[in-house]
Amino acid sequence: MRSVEAGLDGISLVDMSTPDWGILFHNDSWLRITGLSRDEVKGSSIWHLFAPAGQTLVSDTLVK
Secondary structure (H helix, E strand, O other): OHHHHHOOOOOEEEEOOOOOOEEEEEOHHHHHHHOOOHHHHOOOEHHHHHOOOOOOOHHHHHHO
């Protein structure tokens, strides 16, 4: 795991068993590439971070 954390490539692991694909892990390179901070990513789903502006996510619509 240390090699993944220290790698130059951005790596993010998501939980595809949930509808929102919650982020389980991301390395520092992924944060640098995306411009996001650890606080922004903590507890987030990949879809909420990268959905186009103004787009309603299907999962949000189904929950309402």
